Amino acid sequence: MFTATENMNRVDSEFIFHIYKILPVILSLLGATLSFLFYSFGSGLLISYPILKYVTLVLRVAMTLADPYQFLEVIEEAQNLLAQPQRVPQVEAAAGAAQPQRVPEVEGVPQNEQLPEVEAAAGAAQPPRVPQDELLPGFEHVRQA
């Protein structure tokens, strides 16, 4: 047998890191041990309750994700959320300033039965409608809808 001098590496291989020398032995012993443990207790482990519980949970999540009606519900909720226009802070502040003044209680009149002029004043003090051009960016489709 002939080996070219540039291909000789037996001496180099003596000086590799020790971990690379013992790694195959470690893995061999690990493989033998795992095999013994798996075939000794593996069948019991596979049908044991915690693993079954985990498997059931995973299956439930997978089935939920795979169910098209669930997706439709999620999409519908998301669309409803998006359909509510969000206000910019300046508009919120303006709306707060335009809140109707609290009407002093009139004796003999229940609180929930306000006078007609008071109700008219409250109606006039409704917050102004938010201009369409002040909607948050990304909600233009809501305006179109």
Next chain:
Amino acid sequence: MVLNRIGDFGLVIGILIIFVEYRAVDYATVFAVTPILTNKVFSFLSFNFDLISIICFFLFIGAVGKSAQLGLHTWLPDAMEGPTPVSALIHAATMVTAGVFLIARTSPLFEYTSSMLSLVTVVGACTAFFAATVGLLQNDLKRVIAYSTCSQLGYMVFACGLSNYSVGVFHLVNHAFFKALLFLGAGSIIHAVADEQDMRKMGGLKKLVPFTYSMMAIGSLALIGFPFLTGFYSKDVILEVAYGKYTLEGHFSYILGTVGAFLTAFYSTRLVYLTFLCRPNGYKSVICKAYDSSYQICISLLLLVIPSVLIGFYAKDMIIGFGSDF
């Protein structure tokens, strides 16, 4: 048979090219002339090939066919239909190693073509890994050992591809002993359980065939590379030189070889467990009548178990020691 013919075809073409270019086929002449022909181009159908590379490529096809490397490997497990002593002799120790021997013997050719050495390394490493994964899922006792043979041949081939031919041959020698032990032990088991070869229908044989159990356990440990048994001394060195090559294919073969060692340990332990240690799964009438083989078989197993334990330690310095002429 077809796969072997493909390998033979490659080998014949390689020999023919050698004859056309060298005008000789004896080793001494070919090896002496090879350094002169390193840059020669071989023309065929207007295509130019590097002469040494193309010769080595066809010789390697022959080795792949004979040593059951990836692509031409399926004949080896199928050949397990034959009698077990034949498997022990031919399919473990002598014939399948001819491919490895061919590569080692023609090393003066392979050494002048780095591309073919890389190819040999990659194919050997892939075979070592692939055959181990297949052996993991086999249920036939002899097929597990056959795929194990295939995997170990991959180790030998990639050791040759890394230019450490003596290490490959060392593993070849060691492997011959413990694999013959495993095959003969398997034959003893099959004989004991009324020619049943399915491991799923065995089990509980530890107390019924204790001698065969101990032989198979020692053979499996040697195959795994258990420290200070025979397989340890050669497989460990092969993986060391793979990493110590510091090339891409060297690291590739180291990783696949290391994972293959893990898988080898896994399926060897699986074999012993399903056959001997787990609860009996066969027919009661068969299992109850299981017995150790006759003393002739036991003697042959004993003769093989001694080198399976000791030959690695004693032959290491002779075959792969520094300064060895081997």
